Amino acid sequence: MNKAFTKEDDGSAGPQRLDDLPISPHPNHVTPNGLAQLHARAEALETEIARLRAMGEDAEALYPLAVAERDLRYVEARLASAILIEPPEGDYPRVQFGAVVDVLDEDGRPARYTIVGEDEADPAKGLIAAPSPLARALLEAETGDVVEWPRPNGMVELEIVAIRKA
Template sequence: MSRAFVKEGDGALDPLPDLPVSAHPNHVTPAGLAALQARLHEAQSRLSALKARPDRLDKLPEAAAERDIRYIEARLRTAILTDPAGFPLTEVAFGLVVTVADADGHETRFQITGEDEANAALGRITPQSPLARALLGAAVGDVVKWKKPSGIVELEILSIDHP
């Protein structure tokens, strides 16, 4: 095999491509900001531990940790802290917790949070989600229509609370 087209390097790894950053405004709750700061600290600690290894032949974990740090730092630079503690509970807004009931009377609680803290299993949804768009601005007693792929679901707003 000809060696003419084989790249020989110094063993260093090119930086991994950056993780995609959302084009939406980066609103965060105080808990979301603290979680981002904790993630940055963890990623920095992980990178330090990786660089302290006696055998550093595999540089990919270090490159991944550096990429994660770049992503988290970008999210922290663009974070718009929004504290819902002072918001009135008259309508659904970012950071507030809303309890809804479907047509069968099944109650569910949701909190509209930043993208980095969203977790559907915990009821935390992003402002860009179809559910959040249906809920934002609604008041207790309102019935909103949530457009899902399976059809439209009507939800009644039962309560709005601070987290």
């Protein structure tokens, strides 16, 4: 093969572009708080990118710059596809996106979940992504209903005891 058609590594690090992060196939529903978090994350990433670019061709800045640029592309795509779901004017008649849901499990242990968008989800804080099995089990249920939540170790019944705004 003619050398003109091959690319040789000259040893320079140069800027790199990381593959984009996967985007969920689900509709990108967001709460007002989730939308604010996406905007704040975009601003923080833009600031970080500017800081890293100011370092020039410093080899230690190249990979973090590529990561920040990739993350910003993801956040910008999520902002572009965001569908803001405002809470209803009155009370929630049933579990809907954005609702805070108080439940009791089969043993009477209480738990509280808020149905949010995927980027806002944080299960440790009770923020559950709408496409998750738990959220799907809760959605459309009313106070007093018992729903079945499929888990890897078996089905769990949850009684809805309250539904309210965040």
